Amino acid sequence: MLDVTGLQKIYPGQQGEVEALRDLTFDLGEGELACLVGPSGCGKTTLLKCIAGLMRPSSGSVVLAGTSVTGPPPDMAVVFQEYGRSLFPWLRVRDNVELPLKEKKLPKQRRRELSDEALDAVGLLKSADAYPWQLSGGMQQRVAIARAIAYEPRVLLMDEPFAAVDAQTRADLEDLIRTLWKRFSMTVLFVTHDIDEAVYLGERVLVMSSSPTIIQDDVTIDLPDERDQINTRGEHRFAELRTRIYAEIRNASQSATAQPQEAGKAH
Amino acid sequence: MSAASTDTRDAARRPGASGASRIALRALHLLLLPLVLIGAWWLASAVTGLYYLPTPGEIAATFVEVWGAERLAADVLPSIGRLIGGFTLGSVLGVALGVVLGLSARLRAVLEPVLEFFRAIPPPVLVPLLMLFMGVNTTMKLAVIVSGCIWPILLNTIEGVRAVDPVLIDTCRCYGVRGRRWLTTLVLRSASPQIMAGMRQGLSIAIILMVISEMFASSSGLGYTIIQFQRSFAIPEMWSGILLLGLLGFGLSVLFGLAERRVLYWYNGVRAAARGE
Structure with missing residues (x-):
């Protein structure tokens, strides 16, 4: 479904070039829910922008359903981290959801059906006529998710979508994502820095190394399909997976900072 | 002047102030300064009697x-x-x-x-x-x-x-x-x-x-x-x-x-x- 091969991104800088992504290769199957987790500053957002067609990689390729991605592909939706800034404050909730559908030239009635279904799925049908700034942060992110679903994408990319909401809302939104993923049978790539979240959500977790970044590990999450905030997180297997990924990420960031530490000890 | 502004503040604080009196106060707020200025002008033109400064009337x-x-x-x-x-x-x-x-x-x-x-x-x-x-x-x-x-x-x-x-x-x-x-x-x-x-x-x-x-x-x-x-x-x-x-x-x-x-x-x-x- 989504093939990423040998992806590399080098930013030109004033003190020479910065290699953000070195060599990333992975592929997502149809209908898979994969989480991408890595230490902060490892280029998660860069990778996501390359996949979304918002940024050109320096080398390597992204292929979506057999077509090479050179610009934003028509059947991919993105949910950004900055929910407050990715909704149009001058449009009501429903108009925010329907805007991409107007550009798709869908008839009014079909747009209404899709926005009704999507808003209902995220539990915001009652707020359809509100403005985004009248809603709480968690509700705003739900609107952004509803907009993505109504777009009927084959692939849904999410860039740390819950990084800025409180813990309880975050738990609710995590369960919402699993529900929506099953109901709308999309391929989901969920980027996060939170290991617990990655293990809880994903069928599979891709672990990124620190910069310059490669895919360090590809972990299959063999937890039962029905997940529950209390029981799943209490399972022995959950703790094992979490510990394994945690250790890898710590190793990754330690090896990245090893040299300056050695230099410090010599004095 | 100072008496008027004290009244206003009291009325604003009083929760039971009726709608009509609040509207009257609002009108007073808006009109007070213009009225004072027109009065001052009137006085000035009447006292000085300048040809270039006719009265507001x-x-x-x-x-x-x-x-x-x-x-x-x-x-x-x-x-x-x-x-x-x-x-x-x-x-x-x-x-x-x-x-x-x-x-x-x-x-x-x-x-x-x-x-x-x-x-x-x-x-x-x-x-x-x-x-x-x-x-x-x-x-x-x-x-x-x-x-x-x-x-x-x-x-x-x-x-x-x-x-x-x-x-x-x-x-x-x-x-x-x-x-x-x-x-x-x-x-x-x-x-x-x-x-x-x-x-x-x-x-x-x-x-x-x-x-x-x-x-x-x-x-x-x-x-x-x-x-x-x-x-x-x-x-x-x-x-x-x-x-x-x-x-x-x-x-x-x-x-x-x-x-x-x-x-x-x-x-x-x-x-x-x-x-x-």
């Missing part, structure tokens, strides 16, 4: 007399027409040019020094020049108004377009929002707070230039009429014209404020939400 009487239906049709409406025409033209040109310049860094680099130069020229000095080129007609007066009111609108639009949130730009790219819808839903709406601020400045400049263009060269209009009164020492008449201009400016500003409240409803909401209200 005289001015009011003259006002009713002078600005009847005939003058309204011959002088006031053409002036307002030119004002609105020039302001509309200046707004359309300013916003259109501002969007183009705001979107293209290369064009900005080429044009910005030239724009700064033209902006620095006081528009009234263009009147004699435009008279030579265009003659004494409506086109010349519109050109004078446009040449002045376009600048704040143009420069504010450029700033507004440049400040469009990059996350919204990415959002539009992802969801394939482009072309006309991109322009109207993303760029213009996003820049609307700055555009409206520029238009508010442009409106007051347009009023000034309407009057000036008529004072220089005209056979009708508010500016022309006021100058005629002054030259023929029709002092209360001249004052009544100034009063009319003041009322006109005030009325337009109120109308603009109403339009702005509608257009920027979302913006005020966002700001209130950010303040935690």
